[in-house]
Amino acid sequence: MPRYICKRILSLIPVLAVVALIDFIIIHLTPGDPAVIMLGSDASEVDLAKLREQLGLTLPIYVQFSYWLLGAVQGDLGRSIFMDMPVTQAIWQHLGPTVSLALLAEIIAILFALPLGVMAATRRGSWIDQLLMVIGLLGISIPSFWLGLNFILLFAVKLNWLPAAGYQPLSSGLLNHIKYLLLPALSLGIMQAALIARMTRASMLEVLSENYIRTAQAKGLKRQVIIYKHALRNAFIPILTVIGLTFATLIGGAVVTEMVFNIPGIGKLVVNSVLRRDYVVIQGTILMIATAYVFINLLIDILYAYIDPRVRFDDQAR
Amino acid sequence: MIRCKWLLAVIAVLVLLVTTACSNSAPESGKKEKNELKVAISGAPPTLDLHKTTTLIAQKVGWHIFDTLVTLDENYQVVPMLAEKFEISPDGKTITLPLRKDIAFHNGKAMTAEDVLASINRWRKYSSLGKANLGQAEITAPDKDTIVIKLPAPSNAVLFSLAYPSQGASIMPKEVIDEAGDGNVKQFVGTGPFQFVEWKQDQYIHLKKFDGFKPRPEPASGLGGKREALVTDLYFIPVGDNATRVAGVQTGEYDIADEIPFDNYQMLKSSAGLKTDIAQDTTYLNLVFNKKNPLFANVKARQAVAAALDMDSIMQAVTGNPEFYTLDAGLVFPQDAWYVDNGKEKYNQKNTELARKLLAESGYQGEPVVFLVTRDFDYMYKSSLVVKEQLEQIGVNVKLEVYDWATLNGKRSNQNGWDMFVTTSSGFREPTAILFLDSRLKWAGWYNNPQMDNLLDQIRGSVNFADAKQIFGQAQALYWEEVPTVKLGNMNGLVVYRNYVQGYKYFMESTFWNVSVQ
Numbered sequence: 074m075p076r077y078i079c080k081r082i083l084s085l086i087p088v089l090a091v092v093a094l095i096d097f098i099i100i101h102l103t104p105g106d107p108a109v110i111m112l113g114s115d116a117s118e119v120d121l122a123k124l125r126e127q128l129g130l131t132l133p134i135y136v137q138f139s140y141w142l143l144g145a146v147q148g149d150l151g152r153s154i155f156m157d158m159p160v161t162q163a164i165w166q167h168l169g170p171t172v173s174l175a176l177l178a179e180i181i182a183i184l185f186a187l188p189l190g191v192m193a194a195t196r197r198g199s200w201i202d203q204l205l206m207v208i209g210l211l212g213i214s215i216p217s218f219w220l221g222l223n224f225i226l227l228f229a230v231k232l233n234w235l236p237a238a239g240y241q242p243l244s245s246g247l248l249n250h251i252k253y254l255l256l257p258a259l260s261l262g263i264m265q266a267a268l269i270a271r272m273t274r275a276s277m278l279e280v281l282s283e284n285y286i287r288t289a290q291a292k293g294l295k296r297q298v299i300i301y302k303h304a305l306r307n308a309f310i311p312i313l314t315v316i317g318l319t320f321a322t323l324i325g326g327a328v329v330t331e332m333v334f335n336i337p338g339i340g341k342l343v344v345n346s347v348l349r350r351d352y353v354v355i356q357g358t359i360l361m362i363a364t365a366y367v368f369i370n371l372l373i374d375i376l377y378a379y380i381d382p383r384v385r386f387d388d389q390a391r
Numbered sequence: 392m393i394r395c396k397w398l399l400a401v402i403a404v405l406v407l408l409v410t411t412a413c414s415n416s417a418p419e420s421g422k423k424e425k426n427e428l429k430v431a432i433s434g435a436p437p438t439l440d441l442h443k444t445t446t447l448i449a450q451k452v453g454w455h456i457f458d459t460l461v462t463l464d465e466n467y468q469v470v471p472m473l474a475e476k477f478e479i480s481p482d483g484k485t486i487t488l489p490l491r492k493d494i495a496f497h498n499g500k501a502m503t504a505e506d507v508l509a510s511i512n513r514w515r516k517y518s519s520l521g522k523a524n525l526g527q528a529e530i531t532a533p534d535k536d537t538i539v540i541k542l543p544a545p546s547n548a549v550l551f552s553l554a555y556p557s558q559g560a561s562i563m564p565k566e567v568i569d570e571a572g573d574g575n576v577k578q579f580v581g582t583g584p585f586q587f588v589e590w591k592q593d594q595y596i597h598l599k600k601f602d603g604f605k606p607r608p609e610p611a612s613g614l615g616g617k618r619e620a621l622v623t624d625l626y627f628i629p630v631g632d633n634a635t636r637v638a639g640v641q642t643g644e645y646d647i648a649d650e651i652p653f654d655n656y657q658m659l660k661s662s663a664g665l666k667t668d669i670a671q672d673t674t675y676l677n678l679v680f681n682k683k684n685p686l687f688a689n690v691k692a693r694q695a696v697a698a699a700l701d702m703d704s705i706m707q708a709v710t711g712n713p714e715f716y717t718l719d720a721g722l723v724f725p726q727d728a729w730y731v732d733n734g735k736e737k738y739n740q741k742n743t744e745l746a747r748k749l750l751a752e753s754g755y756q757g758e759p760v761v762f763l764v765t766r767d768f769d770y771m772y773k774s775s776l777v778v779k780e781q782l783e784q785i786g787v788n789v790k791l792e793v794y795d796w797a798t799l800n801g802k803r804s805n806q807n808g809w810d811m812f813v814t815t816s817s818g819f820r821e822p823t824a825i826l827f828l829d830s831r832l833k834w835a836g837w838y839n840n841p842q843m844d845n846l847l848d849q850i851r852g853s854v855n856f857a858d859a860k861q862i863f864g865q866a867q868a869l870y871w872e873e874v875p876t877v878k879l880g881n882m883n884g885l886v887v888y889r890n891y892v893q894g895y896k897y898f899m900e901s902t903f904w905n906v907s908v909q
Contacts, residue, residue: 103798104794104798104801104802105795105797105798105800105801106797106800106801106804107797109797109800109801109804110437110797110800111437111438111443111444112437112443112444112445112446113444113445113446113447113449113558114445114800114814114835115445115519115557115558115826115834116444116445116519117519117522117832117833117834118804118833119833120517120519121804127573127574155437156592157438157575158592163592166591166592167592167593222634225634225635225638226638229638229641229642229644230638230641230642233642236642236644237635237638237639237641237642237644238630238635238638238639238644239628239639239644240594332631332632333632333634333635334635335628335630335631335632335635335639337591337592337593337594341593342593345435345593345631348767348795348796348797349437349797350797350801
């Protein structure tokens with residue numbers, strides 16, 4: 074196992090190098106000028122030119138890339154043009170809200186998706202199954218921002234139960250923290266729940282048709298024990314993959330949802346940095362998101378081994 | 392047993408939801424528990440170093456922290472602020488500004504002429520107005536309480552430049568300026584009614600009441616007179632999404648929200664617990680031509696566009712409500728002392744026949760006219776669509792290119808690849824501040840007419856206001872003759888706030904001194 078993990082971490086290097094290069098080229102090919110954003114559109118051309126030079130934007134693109142890459146391998150992702158702080162600090166500041174939101178959304182998604190998915194699979198073809206799958210399809214199809222805006226209208230504006238937007242850190246109290254995250258987490262969680270529920274149903278249907286399930290039924294085991302202990306555990310690997318991928322997506326920043334609910338997370342950081350042409354922040358954040366994706370996938374692979382004893386990565390098992 | 396666990400978990404989430412829901416403390420209309428003001432603004436400023444940026448959003452926050460030597464009253468006349476008064480010598484070449492005594496910076500240090508001198512010198516190094524009007528001036532501090540400005544020639548634009556709030560001549564401690572070098576200041580220390588506390592990027596900028604602030608004795612007027620922090624804490628919260636800003640003020644999450652879309656007006660106006668304010672003449676829409684490209688380098692082509700446009704249709708499409716716009720030919724707003732209406736016969740002509748004739752005389756052969764547009768600002772997008780349609784009616788082959796604001800800004804600084812764009816021109820309260828007239832400011836569009844530059848210099852050098860205003864009349868007539876841009880119409884702004892907010896007034900932008908909550 075340790076060897077496998079080391080190998081996976083090493084394989085991260087070329088992935089990140091390619092991501093960094095593509096990321097850098099695309100951003101610098103996009104027209105736009107951070108100097109105008111900083112000084113304003115009424116600034117004189119002389120002042121704009123001076124600031125561009127100060128920011129190193131007049132250097133050849135390969136020189137800019139070399140400087141940035143050299144810093145990145147030493148853990149220095151540069152300094153934000155707009156926020157005037159190290160990119161690592163900016164990412165760190167924005168990571169907390171995103172992680173909290175992603176965790177809450179994922180918890181909501183799992184709590185709804187697993188029981189509903191199992192219920193649909195065990196009642197295959199019934200009206201419950203069909204209804205749940207229609208709901209699932211709707212959940213996938215409805216954009217989370219639209220759902221979010223409607224939640225704001227209903228729960229914040231009409232009922233005045235929850236705040237319309239904003240973020241309070243965990244230090245302000247757990248309940249206060251959750252209060253601000255509940256609506257965005259629900260609007261994100263519902264979409265993720267639909268995905269996970271559909272995967273749970275499909276995976277459960279496959280496992281429930283296996284011979285060992287029939288054997289268990291023949292032995293007279295309780296239905297609940299068969300479903301939850303024997304079937305669900307074996308059906309869980311593809312479900313776990315979907316959970317992992319949805320979580321990785323959320324960690325990458327629920328861009329539109331964070332904008333709608335004004336949550337100062339990674340998604341908002343990326344959007345604002347793109348609008349401000351804050352090149353170094355975009356580069357650093359995308360690199361961070363790519364790293365998170367790879368590590369979350371690695372974590373899922375490790376969890377496979379825990380859930381399914383047939384999956385082993387160490388040399389002894391081979 | 393396992394099913395029970397799931398059930399318990401779902402119940403736990405539901406309980407949490409209900410608990411948190413019930414604990415929401417949305418304010419009831421008519422009262423506010425904390426003596427604080429939360430203002431939702433449309434974006435975050437790039438910096439609060441006002442010497443360095445022309446962005447309006449920086450001014451909106453920064454002028455609560457920083458004061459200037461002089462400022463503008465409600466009639467846009469220069470009045471003293473940190474200066475006790477100002478005296479102009481009979482020859483108009485020397486301006487003496489004795490400073491108010493016992494003014495303290497937010498760091499506790501007493502303000503002296505040394506700080507003022509350092510601030511003014513830094514400001515005139517970076518500000519377009521400062522460079523244009525005080526670039527050649529000799530500024531000295533003969534004693535610790537006096538500033539003297541000696542000019543090579545008389546100028547009535549100097550005091551206005553020092554009072555103008557955009558990229559304002561903010562007074563900061565000398566050591567803060569020295570520490571900044573060529574970069575931005577690291578500490579936001581001023582003498583204003585509020586002092587800087589914290590800036591959480593993408594969350595809020597927190598200011599608090601400055602207990603050591605000494606207000607002027609005169610009654611408040613415009614930006615001048617008595618300023619007082621009547622709330623303990625002032626938060627500026629950047630909320631980019633319009634719908635979220637509206638919902639936030641409806642629920643009481645924010646006390647004030649600005650830049651509200653006009654189509655929300657009727658709904659907000661009738662909402663309990665809310666007040667709406669129509670801010671008069673916040674900006675005007677302006678169609679800018681690229682005079683470096685052959686088509687619009689030809690004055691006939693520009694005149695053709697000006698002749699064709701129906702401003703009422705354009706402004707109606709932008710605002711959807713006549714309460715939010717006025718049609719006016721003036722390059723400064725009607726309430727300004729500088730206001731003149733010369734050239735008004737060339738405004739809003741709606742004369743398609745004349746437009747076609749002028750277009751033919753310009754030699755236009757139907758080549759594509761690249762019109763840069765952004766969707767980031769609804770008013771720019773909507774006005775561009777109507778302008779496009781009206782120009783197509785006279786035979787102009789308009790090609791819209793839609794970009795985000797940053798890209799559009801990047802493209803428009805390039806002399807090639809575009810022919811026109813719509814932008815807003817705000818806050819020109821004095822003729823020499825009008826960016827698109829003076830060729831030496833090299834603003835996008837690159838209008839270059841020595842006759843116009845000469846008129847602007849005459850305005851600057853004129854000691855008599857009536858004479859200067861008369862020259863401005865000539866300059867405005869020349870503008871409508873030459874149409875380097877086409878002014879489309881004045882636009883108002885919509886601000887909404889909770890009804891417990893008292894004393895809110897809009898003057899050149901939202902100000903939150905003299906504003907209280909009850």
